[in-house]
Amino acid sequence: MASSLARLLPELRACKACEPALPLGARPVFQLDRRARILIASQAPGRVAHARGRPFDDASGDRLRAWLGVSRETFYDPACFAIFPMGLCFPGKAASGDLPPRPECAPRWRRQVLDALPDIRLTLAIGQHALAWHLQRRASVADMVTAWREGLDRGLLPLPHPSPRNQNWGRQRPWFEAEVLPALRAAVAAVLSPRAPA
Ligand code: SF4
Numbered sequence: 001m002a003s004s005l006a007r008l009l010p011e012l013r014a015c016k017a018c019e020p021a022l023p024l025g026a027r028p029v030f031q032l033d034r035r036a037r038i039l040i041a042s043q044a045p046g047r048v049a050h051a052r053g054r055p056f057d058d059a060s061g062d063r064l065r066a067w068l069g070v071s072r073e074t075f076y077d078p079a080c081f082a083i084f085p086m087g088l089c090f091p092g093k094a095a096s097g098d099l100p101p102r103p104e105c106a107p108r109w110r111r112q113v114l115d116a117l118p119d120i121r122l123t124l125a126i127g128q129h130a131l132a133w134h135l136q137r138r139a140s141v142a143d144m145v146t147a148w149r150e151g152l153d154r155g156l157l158p159l160p161h162p163s164p165r166n167q168n169w170g171r172q173r174p175w176f177e178a179e180v181l182p183a184l185r186a187a188v189a190a191v192l193s194p195r196a197p198a
Pocket residue numbers: 012015016017018019026027028087088089102104105108
């Protein structure tokens with residue numbers, strides 16, 4: 001039986017399952033609405049998203065919105081985008097960047113929440129952990145993004161993390177900006193078009 005998002009949301013917001021391991025405590029950050037048409041499957045909120053309680057309200061989000069070709073208003077319209085990271089709470093800092101998403105989170109929540117989003121037509125899997133879960137295989141981010149055309153045919157586009165600290169990734173792979181980003185913008189525009197078939 002499909003999960004009800006209305007039932008899940010209060011449970012998600014109250015989750016403290018791995019709080020002892022979270023340096024700033026549990027504060028699940030996500031955007032979910034059963035009308036959403038595009039799923040952003042990301043990694044975990046950073047410190048700014050944790051403080052603001054809003055996903056991608058930072059420099060990574062600005063870069064992601066530019067990739068998608070959408071305004072902040074559209075990005076934060078829950079009837080357009082669901083934003084559901086692999087780990088819902090800020091996991092803490094590592095020597096470089098943030099720690100990986102907490103491993104307790106996806107097994108606990110991911111399948112039942114995705115089952116409660118009936119209208120998703122395009123999934124954007126961002127970064128190593130979301131790619132591994134959604135593509136069900138282990139490979140480098142570069143290898144998985146290189147296969148973007150096959151993914152897009154199935155409604156699942158693999159992407160690197162849009163963090164500004166990751167800019168070299170794109171500079172070393174000019175095909176990403178030349179080929180993947182135009183295809184990404186076209187796919188997003190098609191899904192969000194008022195004339196898109198249900
Ligand atoms: S990271 Fe996930 S499992 Fe851990 S407290 Fe936050 S919502 Fe719960």
